[in-house]
Amino acid sequence: MNETLETESDAGEVSGEMLAKIDAYWRAANYLSVGQMYLCDNPLLRRPLQLSDVKPMLLGHWGTTPGQNFIYAHLNRLIKQNDLDMIYVSGPGHGGPALVANTYLEGTYSEVYPDISPDEAGLRRLFTQFSFPGGIPSHASPECPGSIHEGGELGYSLSHSFGAVFDNPDLIVACVIGDGEAETGPLATAWHSNKFLNPATDGAVLPILHLNGYKIANPTLLARIEHEELDQLMRGYGWTPIFVEGDDPAKMHVAMAAALDEAYIQIKGIQDNARINDDVTRPRWPMIVLRSPKGWTGPKFVDGVPIEGTFHSHQVPLSDPAAHPEHLQQLEQWMRNYRPEELFDETGRLLPGIADLAPVGKRRMGANPHANGGLLMRDLVMPDFRDYGIEVSERGVKGVGDTHVMGKFVRDVVRLNEEQKNFRIFGPDETISNGLEAVLEVTQRQWNARTVETDELLAPEGRVLEMLSEHQCQGWLEGYLLTGRHGLFNCYEAFIHIIDSMFNQHAKWLKVTSELPWRHPIASLNYLLASHVWRQDHNGFTHQDPGFIDVVVNKKAEIVRVYLPPDANCLISVMDHCLRSRHYVNVVVAGKHPAPQWLPMDEAIEHCKKGIGVWDWAGTEDSGDPDVVMACCGDVPTLETLAAVSIMREHLPELNIRVVNVVDLMRLQPKSEHPHGLTDADFDELFTKDKQVIFAFHAYPWLIHRLTYRRTNHGNIHVRGYKEEGTITTPFDMTVLNDLDRFHLVIDTIDRLPPTGDKGVVLKKQLQEKLIEHRRYINQNGQDMPEIRNWKWPSGCRS
Template sequence: MSPQLESPIPNPPPAPSELPDSVLDLAVKLDFKDFLSKSDLESLRAYGRAANYIAAAMIFLKGNVLLEEPLTPEHIKPRLLGHWGTCPGLILAYSNISRIIAKTGEDVLFVTGPGHGAPGILACLWLENSLGPFLPQYTRDRVGMKNLITGFSTPGGLPSHLNAQTPGAIHEGGELGYALSVSFGAIMDNPNLIAACVVGDGEAETGPTAAAWHSYKYIDPAESGAVLPILHVNGFKISERTIYGMMDDKEIVSLFSGYGYQVRIVKDLENIENDLAASLTWAISEIRRIQHAARSGQPIMKPRWPLVVLRTPKGWGGPKKVHGTIIEGSYHSHQVPLPNAKTDDVELRALATWLESYKMPDLLREGEPINEILNVVPTAHDKRMGQRKEAYRVYLPLHLSHWEDESVSQGTLQSCMKIAGKFLAKVIEQNPTSFRIFSPDELVSNKLDAVFKVTNRNCQWDPCLRGHGGRVIEILSEHTLQGMLQGYTLTGRTGLFPSYEAFLGIIHTMMVQYSKFCKMASETSWRQPFGSLNYVETSTWTRQEHNGFSHQNPSFIGSVLNLKPQFARVYLPPDANCFLSTLSHCLRAKNYVNLIVGSKQPTPVWLSPDEADKHCIAGASIWSWASVDSGEDPDVVLVGIGVETTFEVVAAAALLRKHVPQMRVRVVNVTDLMILSATGAHPHALSDEAFEGLFTNNRVVHFNYHSYPIELRGLLGGRRGTDPERIWIAGYSEEGTTTTPFDMMLCNHTSRYDIACSAIRGAARSNPHVMKDAHVKESLMKHMARKERDEIYATGRDRDDVFDVPVFA
């Protein structure tokens, strides 16, 4: 095996490509020499020295934060956490944008993809005094700086990545790939806002980022703000080169020119402040030019938006070489460049030399930054990027009409999705700048197309759609849509993400990261509540018979169930009226992850609008009309959770009423899944008394559940009297193919016949009249199931009346 070779030189230039030199003519040329005044240049450099010092000190120092005495091992933290490598580039970008805001008053939100570059961003926030107003322990003075440096990445201190505790942040920095799409969501319907988004070259390797570069094709410059992408190429990730670091200028220009951008490459290290200042000024002027044209009625077709590529060495300004190993310009500077500074004299001396090189005492007056640094900071507090109102206090509730206006008649067959589409059309009309639908090219398939009577899709590269203010974003990248939805939601608006059930799992980890942001935000006193993240899951496995096994996967339900209970809500409304009631509630709710599961095919409307509302408020109820003697003193309890699985429960109850009349059946429907949690485990959980009131404390309960049985078992596990001897659960069991709807029920043992067999076995335990011929009746049910399947395989279709509304004799 060949040994792994380390690069002999720091950040060597990429090998030249075979592309013609003329490709570089596509890159933007600027005369940046002496772009900055002498005072502005000195201010930026002073700001950079101070911020870089604070960022480095945060990683290493637990004392002696201004090096007022010789550095010793006692001054070094016992655990060194943090990522240095990206910090100098982040600080360079932040300070330059801050200077522009101070000069022009532009509205800019700063979003960072390299979330572990928190030391760099926190240092900038301290310098602009955006920490103290939110976190009083980090005032812009000597005490606040000491607290920031010594507390970073320690118990009780700020963590090593950006999160909801970070002023100005709308992006959880723990998982890479989503900063760009979050930025695009943030600027939608924010016409004056620019989101300056730094995308690290490591993050740029991810699939979600690769798709998100296309997001501008869905931004109408007449109604929305703009994203200024800054691709930070420093060549290395944690222990390897980056793809973009190996691409030369011609290759990068070719790639992004093809995506539709104007590219400006900033790489002159000797004059980088002038170069970046000129490039950012050009970029913002281009943004405003494109917007002005659109807003004056003369839009530019396929405008080429600006993109800045910032090339700097990894860990720029840190140690060059230690123990013969190259640090600056290599992956060794990605995290902690001197990991043994506490125990190794050579590394300790290198750290002291590094920190002293910034001459931090010269940059402070009585513990506060000198005026030269403050010249870079906007005077108006609300213009500072750490204090942008969009990041913490702009929630705008939706105007919603009464859902009952769209309700449907009890006893009819209706599609939950079609009825919801009519309701959503009204939501769009009533909230023309604060509600959007993010859909992965499935809105029509999911039968929500009634919204197109009042709006369009928003695709600016489509000549038929551009400039029409469409409220529907359709792109075949669930990751991009999820990021947009997060950015849109966290900046005060409300969105909806409808999807095929089988493919919501694609954004599972993004949803989990978002819920972590919600958790930390809820523990942060200065953050205002924000709208919930709303998912509609349809095209479910129960009606995916024409697509086959690949389109059968309800696992996203379990993903939401695993979240912290305070933020998780899962609803399975059984009919169209219940779906409307639930959807209206979710669009008004704040701070949750809401998942609503419903059918797009016509199914019975079991409940009137008034009954549906009461049922949804309760979360579950006994359906007396489907039960024997209104459900009193049952032999067995049959529970439906989900549209089609509930239909089979009702059908089973009717079947038993006819063939086993001596059985006393209670039918229960659960629409709010979280009520089943153990008492106290979830805010919606039933009390033990209420739980026993619905499900008894001594009768067999058969759950017919839309998703995986293990999920339900986990919810019920903490409740008394819910052992498998009494609680029987059927659900999706990974069985399916291209077959009929009813055969899907038979395959997964969720059919009326399977339920009836279970009911007979359960009721026989307490009812001797059932027990005496239980075997005969159960055999009849199995025989009927076999005949159904034989007919399906013989004819290729279900019986015409198999989904007729059950009739109770």
């Protein structure tokens, strides 16, 4: 075979020799894919297949695999011919055999895993490890080089692909979208990503919609609508579809080669027009619709049941050779149909004339550094966060809103990294709403759709990406991080739940890649959750849910971090840490409404470093153990706790009160469970071994119990938090409805401390009357009582 890649220049068609090479490469990948699913020995069929050569448990997914092998082989030709910088995103579920086979054929897999060598012994190990205890999963998992998208949970491939090409002008992502995946809401939304792509400064995504007709057991919608309707749908999304349809390999090779050439010509034309002619008018980017049989080239019938082209090919077509000897014969025939003797030499190495199809070095899709983003990551240029702190002349001075203060810090992170273009802010139309409006002083929101005169702050290029889809924002950010950049996702606290499962997948990805020495750490996924549960004055009950942190805490301790800073200076200190960190998921919950400020910057820095601490200035303990520990975590719980303490200091001065504030939620866990956890001795020193602890918490109370159930004093920890009570009401009434307010906190303390005596009884009655007065007042006036609105930390208290 010809050692070089050529096309016939007069006709623009790929030569017959090249098509034969592509076909051989495709057959090799199919052979390796079937081998992974079935064999543990005899990898090259040097002898007749025996039952002992077959794995005892047959796992894997064949249906999508041959189509993906077909695409990968053709992309190799396109990359090498045009010297392209390209990665492959496998959207269909369980496409692992294809990605593993192709990265093995191109040599990347053996470089990463030397024991999976390019010979017969390596093939045996390659086959045995697949879907096998101690081996690799059936997805395009983190263990597979070249993968940035696992594909087990469907719907995110296209968002990930666009995230990867933002600020990567030379990168093309070939995104293979399964037709089952195309039925998901996130994928349907992701087609609109083309309205945000800047052809001058960003790369390109080439979607390849793989229509093989079926999901696990049902037909797929896009495979069953008429050709004209599908064409109109894609054009309606703003794409230019190129169709490749059929089941004859010879004809399909010709059509696919032509389609890829045409798509690349269109991509290059769009980018040249934008970069040379300065024309960034939204183009109609190309995409390919590949219609091929599910389980293509596999068994056509098994036990009289049609397999190829049906949902029966989805997983393992020949499922039980031990019980059905004819299945063993059929498996051998299936594999021999790929003619392995024409593909591999005597040692088991792919023949050079076929191997030559693959690109070399970093141009191989499995070796492209964009698919191992830590290799490319550069540190952010960071301003000194201390310069953005606010003066706290006295405890409890009113601030403008914590996120508004932090916005100026993030603004300058954007500004300082403008040149290297490796930091973006993502959010569902909430950047201004969440208090980050200062960012828009130095950048605009990237937007490449039509604009009108009344639009504001929209431009083809910007550091802020907003679309009213949490799925889309999360997917973009993940793709951006996985290819070596940094970012921040700001969102309303209640609606970050929409991406619970996406967070799960990313956290699992981080966990697995942290154990792979060849995978380099990436920037942390940073969430800023504002518009939180305690301040939804005009939105009401639907906007009140602080449970995302419960989901986060489920993940591995070495991956997740949760911060609830009590004021603006603590928030800035925490965010500086998060933006500098690597390979974590950081969740920061903060308020945007005017709120008291407690700590000067130097104290805030020290407090955040510790993550938890006693606020001596707020308590009354001078020596010995306290009578009660008033603990708080979150900005509103901190306010209500300090207001409660001020009441007790005035009316129950004999009480010895300790105030503990928690910034880093994971400090509550035992040291054995989380790297940030306190030792039992340190926990006991803060919370005592036997005193009552009244804990005001931002979220659901049981999370604190879950984190502290092993502690000595857990039986005396009484948590007040959100308990699904809320409506459109005043800020203080939200705390009253959930028993988190200052009056309930004091009453709870009195009930648990009999030594308060008559003074306690009198005070409790007064506070119960206050609660009645509060209800009457807000119902009549529509706002909180003046003593609540105008409350200040008493000037007579020590500071």
